[in-house]
Amino acid sequence: MPPDEQGALTEAVFYILLALHEPLHGYGIMQGVQELTKGRVNLGPGTLYGALSSLVEKGWITALDDASNSRRKEYQITASGEQVFQAELQRLEELLTHASLIAGGKWK
Numbered sequence: 001m002p003p004d005e006q007g008a009l010t011e012a013v014f015y016i017l018l019a020l021h022e023p024l025h026g027y028g029i030m031q032g033v034q035e036l037t038k039g040r041v042n043l044g045p046g047t048l049y050g051a052l053s054s055l056v057e058k059g060w061i062t063a064l065d066d067a068s069n070s071r072r073k074e075y076q077i078t079a080s081g082e083q084v085f086q087a088e089l090q091r092l093e094e095l096l097t098h099a100s101l102i103a104g105g106k107w108k
Helices: 011-019 026-036 045-058 079-103
Strands: 061-064 074-077
Touching: 011 026, 011 045, 011 079, 026 045, 045 061, 045 074, 045 079, 074 079
Parallel strands: none
Antiparallel strands: 061 074
């Protein structure tokens, strides 16, 4: 599905894609997102691993092979995932711009 037709991302998926701009394992993603959001977003294991499976299936992230540590699978965003992430970032920036215009009384 083209990035402009995929719809809005959930907050969990947005933060997972953001975190995976560098290779991380599941626990590292959970910790990083929790730290970045100061505890506001807490990805539980069920949510995280379900989302990771879905994102791998869509081709937005990839699991990296690490023969030395088979228990901790690392993931990283793909080029397709980066396109989706950038489209969502642009959508969110547009929302903020519109909100600032209207809330700031600068619309019309």
